[in-house]
Amino acid sequence: MQTVFVTGANRGLGLEFVRQYRRAGWHVIAACRRPKEAFQARDWGAELLELDVQDDRAIRALPQTLRDYKIDLLINNAGYHSGYAPLGSLDYSTWQTAFHINVIAPLQVAEALLPLIPNGAKIVNIGSRRGSNGCNLDGGVYLYRATKAALHSITRSMAMDLATRDIFVVALHPGWVKTDMGTSGAEIDVEESVSGMRNVIANLASHNTGRLFNYDGSELPW
Numbered sequence: 001m002q003t004v005f006v007t008g009a010n011r012g013l014g015l016e017f018v019r020q021y022r023r024a025g026w027h028v029i030a031a032c033r034r035p036k037e038a039f040q041a042r043d044w045g046a047e048l049l050e051l052d053v054q055d056d057r058a059i060r061a062l063p064q065t066l067r068d069y070k071i072d073l074l075i076n077n078a079g080y081h082s083g084y085a086p087l088g089s090l091d092y093s094t095w096q097t098a099f100h101i102n103v104i105a106p107l108q109v110a111e112a113l114l115p116l117i118p119n120g121a122k123i124v125n126i127g128s129r130r131g132s133n134g135c136n137l138d139g140g141v142y143l144y145r146a147t148k149a150a151l152h153s154i155t156r157s158m159a160m161d162l163a164t165r166d167i168f169v170v171a172l173h174p175g176w177v178k179t180d181m182g183t184s185g186a187e188i189d190v191e192e193s194v195s196g197m198r199n200v201i202a203n204l205a206s207h208n209t210g211r212l213f214n215y216d217g218s219e220l221p222w
Contacts, residue, residue, distance in 0.1 A: 003027040005071045007053055007109060008078030009046070010038035013126065013174055016190040017075055018046050020198060029066070032078075053078045053105035054097075062112045071116045073201065076106035076125045081144050095143055102147035107154050119165045122204050124197075125155045127171030127212055134221025152212055152222055159210030168209040172197050175215045188215075 004021050008014040009030035015038070018030045022044045030041040031051040038048055049065070051058055080101040082094040106125050110117075117123070129135050131148025152171050159169035174193045196215035203217075212220045 001025065001027050002072040003029065003069050004073040004075060005029045005031065005066075005113065006075045006077055007031045007051065007105075009041055010034060013177065013190055013194060014075075014077040015041060016194040017077065017198075019044055020191075020194050022046055024198075026073075027069075029069070029071075053109065054100050056108070059105070059108045059112050062109070063115050066113070066116055069116060070118050070121075071113050072118070072121050074110060074113060074117065074121075074123045076109060076123070078105065079126060080147075084141055086140060087142070090142060098143050098147050099150070102144075103150045103154065106151060107158075110158060117167060119167065121167050122201060123158065123162075123167060123169040124201055125151055125169070125171045127152050127155065127173055129173045129214070129220060131171075132173075132212065132220050132222060155212070156210050156222070163206070163209065166206065168204040168206070170200070170204060170209060171212045172200060173212065173214050173220060 004026050006014050006017045006028065009018050010032035018028050018041045021028050028046040029049055030038055030046040031049040032038050033052045035048040035050050042048055078101060080098045082098055085091055110123055128148040130141055130145045131152050133149065136145065155169055155171040162169060174197060176187045177193045178189050193215050196217070200213050200217050212222060214220055
């Protein structure tokens with residue numbers, strides 16, 4: 001049985017990843033800050049793991065905590081969005097938190113789990129079209145764009161560094177999804193988004209590692 005490790009697994013995209021991978025017969029390790037709130041993931045048969053991605057000590061302990069597992073797929077899904085303040089009224093008090101959760105944590109989690117990630121495994125970072133310089137035609141959203149652009153850069157470097165082990169690394173844009181972050185006015189639901197991303201993940205190989213993909217499989221510019 002293959003194992004997937006998902007961060008931010010108690011709601012939204014993370015929870016839907018849990019549901020779909022459990023339905024597909026995977027062993028799912030659902031990591032989140034408050035496992036008691038992840039009752040749906042538990043009911044679906046996922047293994048719950050308490051993990052605050054801002055807790056360096058907890059991340060460093062992951063190889064020991066999960067020593068009995070091999071992680072075939074890591075999905076760095078936990079994310080932070082502080083809103084849409086325009087230029088001239090930016091609140092910089094949230095920037096450190098956003099960069100820690102959206103940039104530092106995915107790299108730390110991946111690095112900590114490397115001893116448990118076998119050759120041929122896959123690492124997915126949930127990026128965003130907002131972090132694509134090539135897609136930025138309307139400006140704004142400074143903090144979120146900056147953190148996702150940084151995450152994309154990390155994704156590319158990891159893909160290059162892990163190529164000799166045939167570990168494939170990509171960033172995925174989930175689309176504008178009806179979640180707490182995406183709001184109810186978004187274009188697609190979590191089931192469509194995650195189903196699409198799972199198809200992209202299933203087709204990852206050496207020819208498409210280190211890229212940014214939309215949930216529908218189309219490639220996006222960095």
